[in-house]
Amino acid sequence: MHIEPAAIVPAEVTPSNISLSNALPVLLAAVLGLALIFAAGFAETHVLYNATHDARHSAGFPCH
Numbered sequence: 001m002h003i004e005p006a007a008i009v010p011a012e013v014t015p016s017n018i019s020l021s022n023a024l025p026v027l028l029a030a031v032l033g034l035a036l037i038f039a040a041g042f043a044e045t046h047v048l049y050n051a052t053h054d055a056r057h058s059a060g061f062p063c064h
Contacts, residue, residue, distance in 0.1 A: 040048060056063040 053063060
């Protein structure tokens with residue numbers, strides 16, 4: 001006798017089962033990502049270099 005494994009059916013996403021607590025992390029990640037892209041896009045090159053250089057040193061990575 002052969003028994004088939006139960007199929008895993010994903011839950012249907014409808015507006016009624018999306019809550020703010022489920023969507024909040026996604027929205028916050030999107031806002032943070034857009035802020036980082038915006039800040040990097042308008043920052044001067046030497047400012048970005050100094051920020052990454054200092055981050056490398058604080059993390060213990062050799063950079064030069």
